[in-house]
Amino acid sequence: MTATIEKTAVTKRLHAIGAVREFGILIALALVVLAATIANPNFLFSADGWRDLLLTPAILVLVAIGQAIVIITRNVDLSVGSILGLSAYLTGRLFIDLQGIPIVAVFVIAVVFGGLLGLVNGALVAFAKVPAMVITLGTLYAYRGINVLWTGSDRINASDLPKDFLALGTGQILWIPILTIIAVVVLAVTGWIMKNTRGGREFYAIGSDPAAAELYGLRVTRRLLIAFATSGALAGLAGVLYAARYGTINSQAGSGWELDAVGAAVIGGVAITGGVGSVWGAAIGAWLLLTINRALPILGIPDFWQRAVVGVLIIGAIVLDRVLAVRQKRKLLEAREDDR
Amino acid sequence: MTATTTAAAAIARTYRDYDRPLWQRVLLTREMAIVALVLVVAVVAAATVRGFGQPITVTYLLLDVMPILLIALPMTLIMITGEIDLSVASIVGLSSVLTGVLTAGGLPFEVAAVVALVAGAVCGAINGFLVTVVGLPSLAVTIGTLALFRGLAVGLLGTTAITDFPEFWTSLAKARVGGSNVPVVLFVFLVLLAVFVVLLHFTPFGRGIYAIGLSKAAARFSGVHVERTKFVLFVLAGVISALAGIFYTLRFGSARGDNATGLELQVIAAVVLGGVSVFGGRGAIHGVIAGVLLIGVLSSALRLANVTSDVINIITGALLVLSVVTTSFLAWLRKRRRAPGGTPRVEASTAG
Numbered sequence: 169m170t171a172t173i174e175k176t177a178v179t180k181r182l183h184a185i186g187a188v189r190e191f192g193i194l195i196a197l198a199l200v201v202l203a204a205t206i207a208n209p210n211f212l213f214s215a216d217g218w219r220d221l222l223l224t225p226a227i228l229v230l231v232a233i234g235q236a237i238v239i240i241t242r243n244v245d246l247s248v249g250s251i252l253g254l255s256a257y258l259t260g261r262l263f264i265d266l267q268g269i270p271i272v273a274v275f276v277i278a279v280v281f282g283g284l285l286g287l288v289n290g291a292l293v294a295f296a297k298v299p300a301m302v303i304t305l306g307t308l309y310a311y312r313g314i315n316v317l318w319t320g321s322d323r324i325n326a327s328d329l330p331k332d333f334l335a336l337g338t339g340q341i342l343w344i345p346i347l348t349i350i351a352v353v354v355l356a357v358t359g360w361i362m363k364n365t366r367g368g369r370e371f372y373a374i375g376s377d378p379a380a381a382e383l384y385g386l387r388v389t390r391r392l393l394i395a396f397a398t399s400g401a402l403a404g405l406a407g408v409l410y411a412a413r414y415g416t417i418n419s420q421a422g423s424g425w426e427l428d429a430v431g432a433a434v435i436g437g438v439a440i441t442g443g444v445g446s447v448w449g450a451a452i453g454a455w456l457l458l459t460i461n462r463a464l465p466i467l468g469i470p471d472f473w474q475r476a477v478v479g480v481l482i483i484g485a486i487v488l489d490r491v492l493a494v495r496q497k498r499k500l501l502e503a504r505e506d507d508r
Numbered sequence: 509m510t511a512t513t514t515a516a517a518a519i520a521r522t523y524r525d526y527d528r529p530l531w532q533r534v535l536l537t538r539e540m541a542i543v544a545l546v547l548v549v550a551v552v553a554a555a556t557v558r559g560f561g562q563p564i565t566v567t568y569l570l571l572d573v574m575p576i577l578l579i580a581l582p583m584t585l586i587m588i589t590g591e592i593d594l595s596v597a598s599i600v601g602l603s604s605v606l607t608g609v610l611t612a613g614g615l616p617f618e619v620a621a622v623v624a625l626v627a628g629a630v631c632g633a634i635n636g637f638l639v640t641v642v643g644l645p646s647l648a649v650t651i652g653t654l655a656l657f658r659g660l661a662v663g664l665l666g667t668t669a670i671t672d673f674p675e676f677w678t679s680l681a682k683a684r685v686g687g688s689n690v691p692v693v694l695f696v697f698l699v700l701l702a703v704f705v706v707l708l709h710f711t712p713f714g715r716g717i718y719a720i721g722l723s724k725a726a727a728r729f730s731g732v733h734v735e736r737t738k739f740v741l742f743v744l745a746g747v748i749s750a751l752a753g754i755f756y757t758l759r760f761g762s763a764r765g766d767n768a769t770g771l772e773l774q775v776i777a778a779v780v781l782g783g784v785s786v787f788g789g790r791g792a793i794h795g796v797i798a799g800v801l802l803i804g805v806l807s808s809a810l811r812l813a814n815v816t817s818d819v820i821n822i823i824t825g826a827l828l829v830l831s832v833v834t835t836s837f838l839a840w841l842r843k844r845r846r847a848p849g850g851t852p853r854v855e856a857s858t859a860g
Contacts, residue, residue, distance in 0.1 A: 298832045310822050
């Protein structure tokens with residue numbers, strides 16, 4: 169008797185884990201890493217391989233977290249790549265123009281700067297009641313334009329940046345790159361907020377049904393401002409880390425990242441129609457995207473095909489999502505029939 | 509915003525529109541404002557920018573915007589149904605590569621081009637299948653196929669380029685009619701334009717497109733084949749993007765995997781600027797053409813005035829934001845005037 173109860177408890181737990189959307193994508197990531205490691209053990213077991221596995225996705229993870237929050241509110245932020253580029257250049261300029269500026273100050277300035285740019289998006293979307301896609305498509309061009317104007321043909325090189333700052337980009341604490349630690353901390357904090365706080369749940373409420381959220385009395389405007397400002401601030405933070413990691417920054421830093429960020433969120437189970445998904449999923453999606461890029465050459469496929477694989481992945485993820493949603497709906501309907 | 513509130517707003521707008529005299533209804537539209545803006549910008553540019561007034565400018569301007577002009581036609585229809593296609597530029601790249609690879613492989617260019625067009629149709633059908641049969645959101649689907657089609661293009665050709673094309677076709681892509689400055693390809697565009705205008709504004713199929721954008725459920729009840737219409741539109745977008753890809757290849761005499769990267773955003777910017785709502789149900793072809801030309805004239809004039817392409821980017825972005833913000837600001841003003849003292853109902857915004 170007790171044995172069967174325990175067994176159902178265990179299987180229930182297993183079912184619960186399997187039903188979590190992020191689980192499937194995590195398995196996919198594990199399979200990619202496993203396949204690449206079998207083909208070439210250095211992929212995981214060399215110092216460089218281990219570091220790259222953790223380090224490369226860290227910056228995109230940050231951008232994808234912000235994107236996920238915005239998409240959960242049933243909006244989209246296409247300007248993140250441009251914000252990243254601008255704040256990366258700002259980082260370089262701060263170090264050049266204000267010799268000896270503390271690194272912490274640079275982080276704060278860039279994050280606030282990114283947050284303000286995000287706030288502009290949010291204000292236009294929330295107050296003018298204009299589709300986010302149009303607004304952020306506009307600011308994608310505008311911010312990038314400002315970036316190119318400001319940068320010109322200038323380029324910031326690693327030699328312009330303080331050694332301590334660059335060490336941050338490649339340094340490790342206990343075999344774990346510092347950038348990865350930053351990304352994981354941000355992920356844990358935002359993940360907790362989205363899951364457990366009232367404000368976090370309101371993002372989901374707004375995304376599920378904006379009209380209902382409004383009628384219910386949720387502060388939709390304020391929530392949208394916060395969502396876009398967060399997305400901008402995280403893109404700003406990603407910009408600083410970009411500067412630390414790569415050392416060279418030109419006017420095109422971060423261009424095209426908007427689609428990678430949206431793609432990462434979509435792969436990670438964040439529904440483009442809002443209200444569904446988690447920042448954890450988006451982060452794993454980002455990780456998978458960039459790990460595939462490194463795994464393909466090792467598996468004997470020229471990395472030219474990377475984008476095609478990514479495309480298949482995105483389509484596969486949303487088809488899977490759809491299948492699960494349909495099945496869930498049918499189950500709920502059956503449950504309702506049974507109750508009668 | 510739910511479908512019902514969108515539809516209700518649209519119906520309210522329609523009724524309001526018919527309160528006004530005919531000349532107001534025709535001339536005081538968003539589309540006409542953009543048309544007027546193009547004319548003003550063109551005249552000012554011709555008067556102030558040295559070199560812009562020359563007839564040859566028109567040729568280059570038209571050749572430059574031709575891919576955008578072509579793709580904007582099906583994109584307008586897709587966006588009026590409330591969907592979007594982000595994969596168009598990747599189809600341009602893929603058809604360009606296919607044309608190049610097959611020509612280099614010994615096929616006659618004409619056959620290669622036909623194969624590329626068929627491939628475009630297949631790409632569009634994949635989008636259409638995923639959106640209509642599987643029932644997935646088009647924004648997510650076409651972000652996926654954007655990566656997939658571009659990946660196939662880059663994968664097939666790597667970083668090399670194929671530059672050997674028949675002289676006849678490459679010169680035809682740049683040719684002008686007789687001694688005039690009208691590019692020959694303009695006629696291809698005009699034929700397609702006529703087809704799309706008739707399709708959208710003079711057929712039941714076209715009215716169905718608007719109906720779908722206003723309310724999918726209502727359209728279905730009125731007997732519009734919602735799924736079939738959308739599928740056809742995605743296939744059309746695929747074929748025309750492939751056509752644009754072949755033109756692109758010939759114009760620059762080079763088939764590359766990364767041809768026309770980022771073009772999708774330019775097309776969508778132009779379409780939105782031309783007055784098409786990303787929520788669907790609203791927009792017209794003449795506005796879109798004006799939107800494409802506005803961006804084209806501005807960038808051409810500014811480039812001639814030695815302004816860098818980056819300022820042009822800022823202006824494009826600002827124009828886009830301004831044009832939608834002004835529209836919603838005017839709507840807000842009108843609402844306020846209608847209901848003095850009453851606060852207008854707040855609606856949450858949604859992504860396209």
